[in-house]
Amino acid sequence: MNEETEATGPLPSQPAPGCTAVYRFYGAAGELLYVGITSDPKSRWRSHAGEKPWWHEVARKEVTWFANRTEAGIAELHAIETEGPRYDRSNPKNKIDNEDRRTQDQAYVAEALRMVRDDIEAGVFPPATALPSAHHLASRYGLSRSAVTSALWKVEPRVLTHASPHWLVLDRSSPAGEAARSCGAVYGLGIELFGLHVPFHGDDLSARSRLPKTSVTKGLGALQKTGMADMQWGKRGRALWTLLPKPMPDGLKPARDLPPHEDL
Incomplete structure (x- = not known):
């Protein structure tokens, strides 16, 4: 049996093939929060x-390594039964019942919602920009990704638009918001920031929208394939992009090319 304790620093790695760890999480006051079992603490904790x-x-x-999963499993069950971790649902001594836990979860979501709203109102996340990832926001607010994600879905439609995998500070019912939801974040933010038929550099879109450069490059390439973006080389050898209207479905023509309506 090999024990490791850490507050910060490198995550513990498997000392030998086949070894399994029992880990404990403690609160700031030293209270035991959770006991679990894994052969890969780094991955398991990222999931938590x-x-x-x-x-x-x-x-x-705190991590304790055992030679195999059987030994670790016995130790985990013994710890849950005798040490009473606060958040283990299987622990009969757990003082937090399901109703209390739901109330607590709702409180975390409400706190995340308040923080997101405050940041948007304060201009931390300006209009026509993409929010940081849920992982980044969770670190910023000191909450879980699940609480932050639930909160984002509760933000008013006039404030946020979801264009998977991004959240955008755009009114969902605006032309740009609707374009983002149907055609992607790059198209929606590009329309909002530059408009249609206006050349721009991809780096400028990334800088102003706060979308990662890789997302912008990938998004513009996909739009080009569908005829919704055009690229030409500028005088300085940099790519200039232009967003185009969404193509009409096959067999349809723009209204100006159709014969007059019979009622006219």
Whole structure:
């Protein structure tokens, strides 16, 4: 049996093939929050960070390695039964019942919602920009990714638009918001910032919209394939992009090319 304790620093790695760890999470006051089992603490804790609304309460982690999963499983069950971790649902001594836990989860979501709204109102996330990832926001607010993601869906439609995988500070019912939802974040933000038929550099779109350069490059390439963006080389050898209207479905023509309506 090999024990490791850490508050910060490198995550513990498997000491030998086949070894399995029992890990404990402690709060700032030293109270035991959770006991779990894994052969890959780094991956398991990353999952907890995205799923557990209480993740921000973890102040210290303790890892004990066992030679195999059987030994680790026995130790985990014994720890849950005798040590009473606060957030283990299987623990009969758990003092937080399901109703209390739901109330607590809702409180975390409400706190995340308040923080997102405050940041948008304060201009931390300006109009026509993409929010940071849920992982980044969770770190910023000290909450779990699940709480932050739930909060984002509760922000008013006039403020945020979801254009998978991005959240944009755009009115969902605006032309740009509707374009983003149907054609992607790059198209929606490009229309909002530059408009149609106006040349721009991809780097400028990335800088102004706060979309990653890789997302902008990939998005513009996809739009070009569908006829919704055009690229030409500028005088300085830099690519100039132009956003175009969404093509009409096959067999349809723009209104100006159709014969007059019979009622006219």
